[in-house]
Amino acid sequence: MKKRYEPGEIELKWQAAWAGNGKNIFSAGISHEKPKFYCLEMFPYPSGKIHMGHVRNYAIGDVIARYKRMRGYNVLHPMGWDAFGLPAENAAIKEGIHPAHWTHENIAYMKKQLIRLGLSYDWSREVATCLPEYYKWNQWFFIRMYEKGLAYRKASFVNWCPSCSTVLANEQVIDGKCWRCDSAVIQKELEQWFLRITAYQQELLDASDGLAGWPQKVVLMQKNWIGRSDGLEAVFRVEGTGDSITIFTTRADTLFGARFICLAPGHPLAEKFAEPGALAGIREHYGKVDEKHGLFTGRYATNPVNDEKIPIYVANFVLMEYGTGAIMSVPAHDQRDFEFAQKYGLPVKVVVTPEAGGLVPSDRAFEEDGILVESGPFTGLKSAQAREDISAFVEGRGMGRKVVNYRLRDWGISRQRYWGTPIPMIYCERCGIVPVPEKDLPVVLPEDVKFTGKGASPLAESEGFLNTTCPSCGGNARRETDTMDTFVDSSWYYVRYCSRKDEPALDKGNIGHFMPVDQYVGGVEHAVLHLLYSRFFMRVIRDLGLSGVSEPFQRLLTQGMVCMETIRCPEHGWLYPSEAEGGVCARCGRAVERGRTEKMSKSKRNVVDPDHLIKTYGADTARLFSLFAAPPENDLQWSEKGVEGAQRFIQRVWAFVYDNMEGLASVKGQPPEGVSPLLRKTHQTIMRVTRDIEREYHFNTAIAAMMELMNTLAAAEHGGREEQEGLRQVRFALEKLLLMLSPFCPHVAEELWEAIGMPSSIQLEPWPEYDEEAAREEEVELVVQINGKVRAKIMVPQGLSDEELKGRAMELTRIQEAVSGRQLANVFAVKGRLVNIVVK
RNA sequence: GCCGGAGUGGCGGAAUUGGUAGACGCAAGGGACUUAAAAUCCCUCGGGGGCAACCCCGCACGGGUUCGAAUCCCGUCUCCGGCACCA
Structure with missing residues (x-):
């Protein structure tokens, strides 16, 4: 073990160990011994690089997944890519790169970033929605829905974004503007395909009240949306x-x-x-x-x-x-x-x-x-x-x-763009609208198209794609050239994850084993978009006989935004922090204005680059700070100083192990026998951390409790070090601390676990148990109030009766003085730790 | 406009079955170590008063219920989120 904590080194070491030449220790399979736990985070759009919002989202999910594994669950924790969408096509228009190429490069880079964060994913289930083997099933669902009358075509006035040259669903229009690019949306009459979500409107509404594990705010938004x-x-x-x-x-x-x-x-x-x-x-x-x-x-x-x-x-x-x-x-x-x-x-x-x-x-x-x-x-x-x-x-x-x-309308899914799932329909002059037969799926996107950004969709100009024969009469026919809204892709991906990449896509056995998602984590911006569409799709999946589940997401955690202070130069506009060192603009030297704290965004330049963060502090610190600075559902204010504070804590743990290596080794395998404040604190900490994680995932207070234990440990180190029993207690406390720390900071926990001579991975250890008896204080502080105001605090033995407590309080000189000459009206004793004396 | 949610130190946040307000961390100030700095360690840290033991005031604001209110009730203000000609 090195004296210096070098996160880069140990993190790469353990990431390699977890991946274990192809045998990822986090891969899940069907288990009959352990109960399943499906932990899911919203998959990202592969825009190029991950941002701090992803870091936070995935850190939260990873702690839950690792914690549940330690609690003995068979945890399914997958990740994939929401890979269709406009930015890829825009890149093609601007830079001449094919959307597929652009997307796959981004996926490769971002996957490395996620692995570098030490996230415990089962990559054998990875999906990319732009792959034909994935979007084939979008088409399959579409045809099933068409057969059931749940997909239909009609002309109507639609929301049209002139900038994206495409239609938007009602849910995608925010304040009369496009949810993606902010352009003003206009009304245009078009023929397009709809999914009949209204067939389920009353069921969706009725079931809303059963979403006990969801934030009430989100449930309410959905109810109002259904209206x-x-x-x-x-x-x-x-x-x-x-x-x-x-x-x-x-x-x-x-x-x-x-x-x-x-x-x-x-x-x-x-x-x-x-x-x-x-x-x-x-x-x-x-x-x-x-x-x-x-x-x-x-x-x-x-x-x-x-x-x-x-x-x-x-x-x-x-x-x-x-x-x-x-x-x-x-x-x-x-x-x-x-x-x-x-x-x-x-x-x-x-x-x-x-x-x-x-x-x-x-x-x-x-x-x-x-x-x-x-x-x-x-x-x-x-x-x-x-x-x-x-x-x-x-x-x-x-x-x-x-x-x-x-108020709810049917979901218009036609998009006049290339980079999406082709709608598997054929228009025949003789037979009318004919679905593509199942054996011909997937209808694959043609490669040889031009991206001009002008005129109709590239698919409408691709002769090879457009012209086909009618599956019914064999005559000349043309294909539908619109593609599906990408929200179709994300409406069922959590079902696809139930099977590995090498298994059939919609396997009833796998779906039955893993669905529903036990914990879903993601941004609140999808409260009525993705989350409502998914609830609709899950019901369609159910009615197709593929699952007995109606609600896809048992519990939902909507994490807050990651925010940072904005900095502005009166002349040069928004500045990166590095451009404003010393409070002046790096370009013109004028004093900068510190603006309000807002959601991190490139346009305001108030961003932190995860790569840079990890390089400077390591993944464990990045994770720890993201989880410590605020409870998950609140907005999080990024602070460089706060990150340093998080790292300082890790370093203290590291230094403690390093400084006490010999003593810790000497008592390996010897549990403590006595009682002590340190042992008591250890049990109390396990209680608190467990409770804080179980109760609404309050990781910030869980981490605070671990910091307190570390403070106690550091203070205990100085006394009685020679004594073997003392050392046993220190080792006991440290082992528990590392176990509790491991879901949050898995690399450093793993490294220190190994350093103190533990033979196998800390990932395989069970979550520590606490002993309520051992956690109980021998003495408690009794607060004595007169008329509700604190007048004295004394230490008394644990477990005195109310009458004894009142007696102890009344005999205090201070209380005697305060009470004398006044009429005693009442005395209350509360929970063995407070006495309130009421006098007139 | 309608529907939600939230207002606690210089800052992020603790404390909710009503019972010690400010855990933990950041920042700040003082000290130790050092030739010096960094790092580390120790102390102080809501406001006011007092030499001190202590006292008074403080959880957006104003009322109320209660032995006791950050927590419950009524009213006001501010901020944030959602919906917005949905009949």
């Missing part, structure tokens, strides 16, 4: 045409207040009733959050509840995609209708008044529930009751029915 609302569909007959308009409302209680009808510009009757030129004017404003625009059709409709005739308008703010594409407008009780009515001089009729009394405001809509007025036989009812009764009344007249609407 169930219960209401009434009511039929309004159009005067003199024989047409009728069905509207959807959640406020049947306001039906008597309906003053006009609004149709979406895309509604069939809007086209029938409105003059085309004027309608086009309204359509221009459709889907935009701006002023309301309306057009009177000249027609009137009859309110089914009181036969009142009200005018029909076309309005830009009514969405065709939700409900029926038509609404009744109640300006008194809906702010949007109120604004519309104001603009077009339409009447307002109040039908609900505040329950507490008082007037309905005249400058805005009164949207709350209340008491009905001027509502015929329903006048006087409360809103909730009126909704029921009016709905029943309309239903009874055969003019409507109660319905449930959802």
